[in-house]
Amino acid sequence: MKKDYLIFDFDGTVADTFEAILKVVKSISKDYGMEKITDEDIKKFKEKGMRQLIKDLKISLVKMATINRRIKAIINKDIASLKSFPGLKEAFLELKKRGYSIGILTSNSKGNVEKFLKSNDLGFFEFIYSDSSLFGKDKVLKKLLREHNIKSNRVVYFGDEIRDIQAALKLNIKIVAVSWGFNSKKALEKYKPTYLLEKPSEILTLFS
Numbered sequence: 001m002k003k004d005y006l007i008f009d010f011d012g013t014v015a016d017t018f019e020a021i022l023k024v025v026k027s028i029s030k031d032y033g034m035e036k037i038t039d040e041d042i043k044k045f046k047e048k049g050m051r052q053l054i055k056d057l058k059i060s061l062v063k064m065a066t067i068n069r070r071i072k073a074i075i076n077k078d079i080a081s082l083k084s085f086p087g088l089k090e091a092f093l094e095l096k097k098r099g100y101s102i103g104i105l106t107s108n109s110k111g112n113v114e115k116f117l118k119s120n121d122l123g124f125f126e127f128i129y130s131d132s133s134l135f136g137k138d139k140v141l142k143k144l145l146r147e148h149n150i151k152s153n154r155v156v157y158f159g160d161e162i163r164d165i166q167a168a169l170k171l172n173i174k175i176v177a178v179s180w181g182f183n184s185k186k187a188l189e190k191y192k193p194t195y196l197l198e199k200p201s202e203i204l205t206l207f208s
Contacts, residue, residue: 005155006095006207007129007144010106012160012181015116016083017075024074028067046184048162076112080119085180087200092124094204103127105144105157138167145171156194156206165191176206 011017026037075082095102102125106113110130117123127148131140145152157168160181165188168175177193179185180200188196195206 005101005103005150007103007105007141007155007157009157009159009161009164009181010104010108010113013158013164013178014084014088014104014122015079016085016180018182020075020078020082021071024071025067028070028074046182047187048183072108076108079112080115082116082119084116084120084122085200089120089122091200091203092122095207096124098207100207101126103129103144103148105129105131105141107132137163138170141167141173142171162187162191165193168193176203 008014011021022037022042029035029037092102104113104125104127106128108130110128113128113130117125129140129144129148131143133140141157144150145155152171152173156174156176157164158176158178159165159168160178161183165175165177169191174194176195176197177188177191178197178200179188180198185196185198197203
């Protein structure tokens with residue numbers, strides 16, 4: 001399989017942010033009337049998409065947007081100290097050697113992503129597309145393709161969440177779901193991604 005553009009979701013796919021985000025959520029949960037999050041809750045969250053998670057926590061979309069902004073503000077203070085996943089750097093380097101164009105789609109700011117990439121020596125990306133929309137990821141992905149003049153049959157999207165799969169399939173884009181991020185392998189499988197990977201080293205098996 002050969003595609004010209006490989007686009008990667010940032011949080012949970014390139015940046016290992018799950019534990020950091022979870023720590024912040026636990027620390028601010030009382031401020032928003034949320035019940036204490038247990039280890040059992042975390043296991044359940046891994047099996048659910050974002051909308052279902054918000055519904056289970058009984059959080060309004062307005063409140064969720066506020067919480068999301070606060071989480072990002074706290075995480076971004078130390079974004080340069082966060083790490084990528086083992087094996088990704090080597091995979092990106094080889095993909096560039098093989099002639100692929102690599103980009104990032106993120107709800108974070110371009111500046112914060114650049115800080116992370118620099119601290120992790122990941123200078124392989126040709127573009128960083130930033131859009132802060134909480135939902136409607138298919139719309140954001142569609143805007144990215146339009147603005148970068150990329151045809152849907154020339155791109156493969158990588159993501160770690162159920163909503164990544166849904167967005168890509170809605171646009172008839174091939175989707176590589178990765179189980180090292182937010183949602184579990186079991187949860188991702190249910191939504192029938194084009195490919196499902198368990199570790200970064202498997203990326204190179206898809207692209208010759």
